[in-house]
Amino acid sequence: MNDMTQSNLERALKIVGTRPARPDGVDKVTGRALFGSDKSLPNMLVGRVLRSPYAHAKIISIDTSKAEALNGVKAVITCADFEDFPSEFVPNGEMVVNLKDITRNIMAREKALYVGHTVAAVAATSDEIAEKALGLIDIKYEVLPHVLEVEDAERPDAPLLHEDMITIGVEPAPKKASNVAKRVEFGFGDVEKGFAEADLIVEREFTTQQVHQGYIEPHACLASVSEDGQADLWCTTQGAFVVRNFCSKLLGLSAAQIRVTASEIGGGFGGKTVVYLEPLALALSRKSCRPVKMDMSRAEVFTSSGPTSGAKIWVKIGVKNDGRITAGDCVLKYQAGAFQGAPVGPGAMCAFAPYDLENVRAVGYDIVVNRPKVAAYRAPGGPISEYGVESVLDEIAIKLKIDPIEIRLKNAAKEGTIAPYGPKLGPIGMIETLEAAKAHPHYSAPLGPNQGRGVASGFWFNIGGETSSSITINEDGTVGLTLGTTDIGGSRASMAMMASEELGVPMDLIKPVIGDTNSLGFNFLTGGSRATFSTGMTVVRSTREAIEELRKRAALLWEVDLDQVEWVDGHARLIAGDEPKTMSLAQIAKQAGKTGGPIMANCSMNVTGAGPSLGTHIVDVEVDTETGKVSIVRYTAIQDAGKAIHPAYVEGQMQGGAVQGIGWALNEEYIYNDKGQLENAGFLDYRIPVCSDVPMIDTVIVEVPNPNHPYGVRGVGETPIIPPLAAISNAVSRATNIRFNELPLSPPKVLARLMHG
């Protein structure tokens, strides 16, 4: 890979690093862009879902005969319409999934495991008929006791969600089933020895609540299965290929039988990486032989799609009087929802990852509860564990009277640091973001009464993965790019910019589109901050291959050897010769047919070499001591992007991630009643930050290039949601002189602490 990585880090860039208009901008501002529920087909039916009213119940019987008899009902499906699978982990891109769990999550089988769990679905000629049909489905339940919190779920007498679940990762394996799916442990050194050497030890317990990604577009899809079993699926997703593979397994169709086209996506943040409606719509369409459109209501999005875990965590850090950490230890207990798979592994891996420690341990537990199965949410697992570590570190800084940035600098991870999960880190920008924070005018600005300033850092790995894209040189000298990763926040612009930079032709001659699953090889989904990094890598490679072909064609026309032709600024140029000779891309493209046929290139690879992205945030809060309301007064987000291809969209990721973190820290939480019903399944009561809740989010992009990418890209989307939780909690603690260890810091909770300490 090194052959292609070096040159661009040194040469002057013309396009990369600028802020051009995005290729899909006009469609997005005119209402033309088609999202998940914006498409219709002739003869289309409407699909609706019947959901469990109980948090935990055995399904005794399901009678759909009355619903099927209703005029206008064309198909009713239950678990009987899906094959059952044994417990088996199968790879799907970089995810390893258990088909037994997925088939039960999309359609309850033996038991309903949360309020909102799908138990049946109907396709009918109208919404009203479908709704009426749902009411005619007769289900007999035996209601069972339920459990919602990790500390209740791990008790020996807790009701079991899965009677055969034996904890993985414990030696010897337990004899008795429990709700603890898995134990993981990372670390090295000797934490006990480290604590013995410490001058000061602080340990704390923290609680975070379940939060939702809160994408504004609900899940939606449109499926059409013809009589010969060919299926077309249009849906809003972060990964069309991943959806295809899920659906082909769940429905027993081959990959070639399903073509998935990703719509424009109205936000995902990890929540649109799994399937909910898609296999149901396909099954309903297969049964009725008509197109079926389905979409979730906002309430269904909250109750029945995957939020991220609420958690209980414990953190202990020992330090010398000079602030050097001697040991770090933590135990993380994350809610998985109804099926195993809480992001506690990555949570444990990155808990202490911003720091260079000799003795470190992170233990995690993946615990099932009667809540919806969690899905990925931006830096899955990271915000929770790092919130605990960054809070304890702040408390230590106060106790030792050390500046919070200085204590982080003293312990910062750098190139060569052994990460808590084992390997040595490559070049990373932890120190650079801390130095940038220290130098920022925000950090030395005066504070007003009842105000406090908090600082926190965050680490995320970033990933590569299977990626495939292609480039076509059109006869008129314009260029087509076909990309396989969903564009969720402007990645088409970044890809066109990188191709433009390589080719030396203006970006507006390059048209990037997102292909369907028949147009490219497998692409893992857009997530883990991988799209600009990985798809960018394939775009650069395929563009270079196309340039090679363009040079070949020019060499043919000039009747010289290939090595006599170089590529400069969108032109082939003859190196030797009496007078300078050039041929533009358009001139070569015009004659492509006569010189060997159309010019195109593609690149498929399993991309490696992602570089972690570190961030440091500074926040000023003001606490209203009468009401407990916390206001964000000033906010600065600093992050190492490696290289910002389109700085405006990098800033946008940092700002958006920071504000999601603000919501997590201040207001957002799933509130369940004693029946296990979600009481705030709407945007009025599940309050994500609105425009008037936040100030401008200042950004500083630090660029410590990733040596493994031709332009130095790291990926930026995940990291910015990590620091806000602790930064805000630290700021509130400093403003009030009360150490807070529970999120969200909503007015009643803050007021209670202000009144009772």
Next chain:
Amino acid sequence: MSKTQVATCINGDTHEFLCDTHQTLLDVLRHELDLTGSKEGCATGDCGACSVMLDDRLVCACLVLGVEVDGKEIETIEGMSSGSGLHAIQQKFIDLAALQCGICTPGVLVATKALLTKNKNPSEEEVRFWLAGNLCRCTGYDKIVRAVLEVAADMRNA
């Protein structure tokens, strides 16, 4: 179920349609008239993705019944760039990257145009409170607010 005949003017064109009494204006726009630029994020008036103008009043189309719009004038996102290219607000949102996924963008644009019609020189605080009913989960609002303030200044100087 009997349907009601409704005659209305949408983006300057007359439209007649039949609608059920329970259908919202948003249902009618999206499902009967194929005007899918107005988005449904919640159907309860909390997210603002379906913001439209109803006789010069900014409303959530999901909170208006289809039968209520008889004889009224409606402007949706599809009417913003009439004929002569993008509206200055639309162009500014593209130029300043004031959108990421774009699902909230139609509603934000309609709401912004309504604000700048009423108030040609809004403060940052006024912009933030006016747009408080338009949820955006991607941008953190920073670039949206900057775009609104900047286009307001451009329009004042035009």
Next chain:
Amino acid sequence: MAQLILTGSLKNLTKGVGAFNIQAKNVHQLVGELKQICPVLAPLIESEGFAVAIDGEIYQDILFAPIGENSEVHLIPPIGGG
């Protein structure tokens, strides 16, 4: 000689043994070799999937990632993301 380093949960599975000398020249060979030298890890790798860090570089599902003469190899869980 290249070494496989185990920490955390994996080291618990091997009853505290934290390092193995390995002959494998790539990940594909490593999977085979693990069955011989450390059978307790094999089912875990096969069932859940594991990524491999070779001298700090993380490889997910890349069988022919080369393992150098003196490489340090770590097994880590696959990383996804939002």
